[in-house]
Amino acid sequence: MDTKNFNNLETIELSSPASFYLDSDRFDQELQCVWFRNWIFAAHISDLPEIGDFLVSRIGDQEIIIVRTESGIRGYFNTCRHRGSALCAESVGHFHSGSIRCPYHHWTYSLEGELVQIPRLDETVSFSSSSYPLYSVATQVWEGCIFFNLAVEPLESLPAGVQPTASILRNWNVASLSVAHRFETTLDCNWKIIWENFLECYHCPGVHRELSSLVPIYQRTFMEPKDERDWDKRDDRSDPRFSGGMSEGNFSWTIDGQLHGERFPDLTEEEFDAGYVYAQHLPSMFIVGHPDYVRLVWFRPLSPTKTVFSCYWLLSQASLEKADLDLASIVDFGLKVIEEDARVCELNQRGLSSLPHLQGLLVPQEYDVLNFQKWVESQVQVGAVNVNRNSR
Ligand code: FES
Ligand SMILES: [Fe+2]
Numbered sequence: 001m002d003t004k005n006f007n008n009l010e011t012i013e014l015s016s017p018a019s020f021y022l023d024s025d026r027f028d029q030e031l032q033c034v035w036f037r038n039w040i041f042a043a044h045i046s047d048l049p050e051i052g053d054f055l056v057s058r059i060g061d062q063e064i065i066i067v068r069t070e071s072g073i074r075g076y077f078n079t080c081r082h083r084g085s086a087l088c089a090e091s092v093g094h095f096h097s098g099s100i101r102c103p104y105h106h107w108t109y110s111l112e113g114e115l116v117q118i119p120r121l122d123e124t125v126s127f128s129s130s131s132y133p134l135y136s137v138a139t140q141v142w143e144g145c146i147f148f149n150l151a152v153e154p155l156e157s158l159p160a161g162v163q164p165t166a167s168i169l170r171n172w173n174v175a176s177l178s179v180a181h182r183f184e185t186t187l188d189c190n191w192k193i194i195w196e197n198f199l200e201c202y203h204c205p206g207v208h209r210e211l212s213s214l215v216p217i218y219q220r221t222f223m224e225p226k227d228e229r230d231w232d233k234r235d236d237r238s239d240p241r242f243s244g245g246m247s248e249g250n251f252s253w254t255i256d257g258q259l260h261g262e263r264f265p266d267l268t269e270e271e272f273d274a275g276y277v278y279a280q281h282l283p284s285m286f287i288v289g290h291p292d293y294v295r296l297v298w299f300r301p302l303s304p305t306k307t308v309f310s311c312y313w314l315l316s317q318a319s320l321e322k323a324d325l326d327l328a329s330i331v332d333f334g335l336k337v338i339e340e341d342a343r344v345c346e347l348n349q350r351g352l353s354s355l356p357h358l359q360g361l362l363v364p365q366e367y368d369v370l371n372f373q374k375w376v377e378s379q380v381q382v383g384a385v386n387v388n389r390n391s392r
Pocket of ligand 2: 204
């Protein structure tokens with residue numbers, strides 16, 4: 001019996017209906033069934049170095065405060081138990097005096113979320129403040145990456161959702177790195193468009209000229225050797241056009257293909273030679289280990305047609321202390337690829353509104369787009385997750 005041993009599809013498949021990228025009911029459904037169920041990336045641990053440091057992460061119309069406390073990293077809905085005012089007006093900052101004070105009537109909470117002060121409440125009024133803590137949100141940290149989960153009872157642990165494995169970037173020691181450069185923009189496209197673009201290289205030769213010359217297999221519209229039929233029977237498997245990896249004389253995803261940060265000391269020869277090692281966590285982030293830096297990309301859906309896109313470039317202390325560090329060579333290369341992808345993502349979204357376009361097609365190289373669409377659909381079919389802290 002013939003067992004298929006390559007990734008690509010053997011037939012043309014239907015893509016998701018165009019309405020899935022446009023319709024606000026569908027968007028709400030995906031928030032409730034996908035984004036509120038799964039662990040969502042919020043920050044790198046170095047974003048919150050001090051106790052009291054916070055940031056606010058937003059998905060749809062939900063805002064989540066992530067704060068460093070004495071007990072670790074805590075998460076709360078950005079809402080006051082009095083009359084529901086947002087507690088944090090800013091998206092990043094520091095809670096002074098070890099407390100979170102509502103800007104409206106000054107109800108005050110400890111960093112652990114307990115209601116500790118209600119100004120000028122008549123002493124004769126009976127009230128149990130311990131029954132009104134902030135609405136807490138589960139948080140977990142993987143490799144220095146802080147995630148939150150809005151479900152009352154998160155279904156799986158964070159590492160279980162990392163693909164291909166939670167240990168694949170272990171030798172990069174991501175938790176010990178610092179953010180050397182941040183980029184954030186709002187793209188005019190649905191969040192799924194960004195994933196679908198990321199999950200295929202059919203667009204690479206036409207859209208990413210420089211990247212495809214650094215990574216020759218991309219010129220052939222393939223992401224990895226096993227995409228092709230008979231990949232194991234080639235006698236030229238060491239050629240990077242077939243094996244994947246970097247082209248001759250290039251080592252990292254930088255403007256000139258050379259290392260600009262210090263090589264991460266714990267990488268194996270294989271990890272170094274690969275030039276790029278990917279991990280992803282649906283639906284909010286992917287992370288790439290290069291020999292001298294780490295790139296972390298994440299998304300937050302705001303509406304059916306708007307998604308916040310962020311990228312961090314993480315470097316080791318040794319790299320940051322290099323007198324001749326050429327950070328621009330690292331960052332500018334990534335920004336170019338981001339611009340190229342952003343352009344086609346927004347074009348894709350624009351075209352989906354055309355009245356006759358009801359549903360697109362997937363070619364064999366787009367097997368992982370199909371996997372992704374099936375994953376989203378399976379989550380939607382399971383239904384909304386319970387996020388109601390008041391239900392008993
Ligand atoms: S709404 Fe927060 S103190 Fe009144
Ligand atoms: Fe791309």
